[in-house]
Amino acid sequence: MSVGSATPRDGVVFLHGISRTARSFRKMELAIEHGGYATLNLDYASRRKALEELAEDIHPAIELFAGALGGSVHFVCHSMGGLLARVYLARHRVQNLGRVVMLGTPNGGSEIADRLKNSYPYRTFFGPAGQQLGTHRDAATAALLPQIDYPVGIIAGDRSIYPVTGALLPRPHDGRVSVANTKLDGMTDHVVVHATHPWLMRNDEAIAATIGFLRDGRFPTHSRS
Template sequence: MTNITEGTLLALSLLGLLLIFGSQDAWASDKDSEPQKETVVLLHGLARTERSMKPLEKSLSCQGFKVINIGYPSRKFPIGELAGQVKEKLNSLDCWDAPKVHFVTHSMGGIIVRAMFAEFHPHNLGRVVMLCPPNKGSEVVDHLKDNPLFVALNGQAGRQLGTDPESAPNRLGPVDYEVGVLAGTLSVNPLFSNWLKGEDDGKVSVERAKVEGMSEFLTLPYNHTFFMNKAKVKARVTSFLRTGRFLP
């Protein structure tokens, strides 16, 4: 049997430790170097909750995005204050560390995003998809903003969504980031549609969904309330986030 000196044993022991700890360091390094997922922030509409965006959240998660589905008290504060609250919540979640932070909004959620980024936006702001946004206001609000029941149900923010030049959306400027707008053309409310000009989804006309500076616009034959749950809507949302186009 070969004689092994004390020095040789010590050297072998140290080599073993180096291999063990070196391997662990390598694993840690591999884990740290995994690419971060692009993040998608979901914002619901007026008088809704984050639950209304759950089907879309599941769909985007399955597509490999990290999804943050934010709830906010849409009926309790004016739009400017709501935008500040949402921005603070996003800052607290450290979501700006992601390579890209996209937004998908329903209805008034799109106005919240425009208000947040009216003056400046982060360098890693990705693409924004707005579903049925009242980007130029809604005639429905013009008719109902002084109705006590409407005010009780929709709060201060609801009253700010009219079509007059001083309404919240009309005081916001053009967008200077990638925005795709999907608008609905199916109404189940003939009374509201009678107040709206042209095609509409029962709450917002197709024409008033548009915003200056948008890069893509498409209509789909669905109504306002459940627009975001439709399979073709989910597919177009994913397409725009990936490519900047509403590909079929």
């Protein structure tokens, strides 16, 4: 965590995707810190608990971070981290909430999860949260993800390094999530970059687009495909 005490400034909370760690956001975190933001790059037990439990796990650290800032608290999230942010903000609305950027988040669910969620390897590896990633959500999961009422910018990828799982997705897609299913009713902006799912947060174009949205509330024109 990096929080400056000299002058009030905005902060950014990073939430990685399922089966990833905070390290996956390090390149983007450094770029955003260079832009003058305080940062909180969280690790959480993405494969061990359901989304609602994870939201409670991350709450103390975010509450402490937000309370130490003089400016707004933004969220930058990869993949399932975006769903976790939605659950978290529905339960623990940050008073000084700023903007949210989601990279490759399956807001409309994942067709891969639909196909694999009942298989033993999938259930074992991805755990309870993995069961909440499908396109056909039960009432309980749907209730965790109410309509957004804050600024959200979404970055999708259209390149894949997964020939097998990619075959399960409608094109275009990033190998894990279709571009169509990254979209969200009420989103502020949406952009597609030429990157695959696991590398979205390390892609230079995605990093520049993220910083632009945090700063201006829109993606830079040059980021649009």
